[in-house]
Amino acid sequence: MDDQLSRVFSALADPIRRDMVARLAVGDATVNELAEPYSVTVQAVSKHLKVLEGAGLVSRAKDAQRRPVHLEAEVFDLMTKWIERYRREAEQRYRRLDAVLAEMASEEQDQAPERAGGAAS
Numbered sequence: 001m002d003d004q005l006s007r008v009f010s011a012l013a014d015p016i017r018r019d020m021v022a023r024l025a026v027g028d029a030t031v032n033e034l035a036e037p038y039s040v041t042v043q044a045v046s047k048h049l050k051v052l053e054g055a056g057l058v059s060r061a062k063d064a065q066r067r068p069v070h071l072e073a074e075v076f077d078l079m080t081k082w083i084e085r086y087r088r089e090a091e092q093r094y095r096r097l098d099a100v101l102a103e104m105a106s107e108e109q110d111q112a113p114e115r116a117g118g119a120a121s
Helices: 002-011 014-028 031-035 041-053 073-119
Strands: 058-060 069-071
Touching: 002 041, 002 073, 014 031, 014 041, 014 058, 014 069, 031 041, 041 058
Parallel strands: none
Antiparallel strands: 058 069
16 A cells, blocks of 8 residues: 555656646546647656556556546545545644643633732732
8 A cells, every 4th residue: 555655646746747637637638638738748748647557546548549548536545545544643633732722721811810819919
């Protein structure tokens, strides 16, 4: 799992590959279609796709001559589970911090009348 997760995050570290994934989320596309908006060669786009394929993010169908690239959305479940785990842990830490801060504020309020009363005597 960690190896695939590392490959996925590594693949998504490149802005062109992230953009390709975003475009493929809308629908399948050919290598030429994916290459259109970039000032790189089709071969460079193919190399980016190989990285995305190696991470399991995309697959290429053999649809006659077309060979569309398809986004494998299930891989995002792996990423989501990993991120969610650490999000929950962070939220628990913040809840504990909130409780400590609320307790400190309450203690301060309880002591404030004592200080005010003691200063008036």
